[in-house]
Amino acid sequence: MIEAISQIVLGLLCIYILYKFIQSIQLVPTQKAYVVERLGSYSKTLGPGFHALVPFLDKVMYRQDLREETIEVEPQECFTKDNVKVEVDGVIYLAVIDPVNASYGVTNYRFASVQLAQTTTRSVIGRMDLDDTFEDRAIINKEVVNVLSEMEQAWGIRVLRYEIKNIFTPKTIQKAMERQMTAERERRATIAKSEGIMQSTINDAEGKKKEIINVSEGEMQRRINEAEGIAKEIESLAEATAVSIEEIAQALSEDKGKEAMQMRLAEKYIRQLSKLADEKNDVIIPKDVTNYDAIMKGLSLDKISIVPEEQQK
Numbered sequence: 001m002i003e004a005i006s007q008i009v010l011g012l013l014c015i016y017i018l019y020k021f022i023q024s025i026q027l028v029p030t031q032k033a034y035v036v037e038r039l040g041s042y043s044k045t046l047g048p049g050f051h052a053l054v055p056f057l058d059k060v061m062y063r064q065d066l067r068e069e070t071i072e073v074e075p076q077e078c079f080t081k082d083n084v085k086v087e088v089d090g091v092i093y094l095a096v097i098d099p100v101n102a103s104y105g106v107t108n109y110r111f112a113s114v115q116l117a118q119t120t121t122r123s124v125i126g127r128m129d130l131d132d133t134f135e136d137r138a139i140i141n142k143e144v145v146n147v148l149s150e151m152e153q154a155w156g157i158r159v160l161r162y163e164i165k166n167i168f169t170p171k172t173i174q175k176a177m178e179r180q181m182t183a184e185r186e187r188r189a190t191i192a193k194s195e196g197i198m199q200s201t202i203n204d205a206e207g208k209k210k211e212i213i214n215v216s217e218g219e220m221q222r223r224i225n226e227a228e229g230i231a232k233e234i235e236s237l238a239e240a241t242a243v244s245i246e247e248i249a250q251a252l253s254e255d256k257g258k259e260a261m262q263m264r265l266a267e268k269y270i271r272q273l274s275k276l277a278d279e280k281n282d283v284i285i286p287k288d289v290t291n292y293d294a295i296m297k298g299l300s301l302d303k304i305s306i307v308p309e310e311q312q313k
Contacts, residue, residue, distance in 0.1 A: 024053040033099035035062040045099050062103040068095045071110055076118050078125040087168040092117055093160040101156025109155045120147045137164050
């Protein structure tokens with residue numbers, strides 16, 4: 001009986017020793033780190049791969065995950081600077097960079113990070129008005145990350161970012177904010193409408209002003225063109241008169257030029273006499289209008305002013 005019991009105890013002891021030897025063999029996965037203690041004190045950190053420990057002396061106390069973690073921050077009540085109660089929650093993104101400090105620097109770095117993020121959030125929101133909490137979320141996120149970053153070396157972690165998920169306000173505040181937003185939209189609509197009317201009035205005035213300017217410039221250009229046309233006409237008449245005078249003078253200097261001129265004057269005289277028969281004319285005629293020779297003798301070519309036909313008309 002005693003032998004049977006001793007064999008059973010010996011068998012159990014062998015199984016325990018075999019279990020300890022098997023337990024001393026560690027296969028560490030990628031992005032994992034195992035913290036080993038020997039006789040209750042820190043011995044070493046095992047990286048990815050195969051490792052053999054000393055049975056009964058070495059023991060894996062902590063298994064740290066080196067990948068980035070997402071930790072939710074539970075909703076908490078905060079009071080803004082203008083004494084409005086809001087409920088804020090968020091998300092922390094962090095990773096273990098020093099397995100030893102993450103194991104011995106703090107009892108639970110996840111819980112500690114959440115608590116520090118909540119207290120920092122309350123502190124930052126307490127310095128801001130309600131409207132600023134919605135507009136300046138980036139400031140709150142940055143402040144929380146800065147505070148958590150101060151604990152990176154002590155806790156062996158690195159806070160990559162912090163994001164506020166939601167900011168909940170009481171229903172009364174929500175209704176007040178909705179009314180404020182509606183009033184703001186109406187104010188912007190009224191301003192936009194008035195600015196549109198003002199711009200339309202300005203455009204109409206500008207259009208009328210440009211129209212008046214164009215009309216006046218057109219009238220001025222028309223008068224300038226007319227004046228230039230009259231000046232050119234006078235210049236042409238003067239040139240034509242000068243040419244005709246020169247031709248007449250040259251004709252008079254030739255043989256029988258004076259006789260030809262007298263003939264031309266006689267024709268014009270007779271043509272003008274034929275117009276005297278008009279009933280609208282009051283005529284005073286010489287004493288002897290039929291004496292053509294006497295009339296022609298009274299016309300001295302030396303006293304004749306040569307007028308072109310264009311000016312006679």
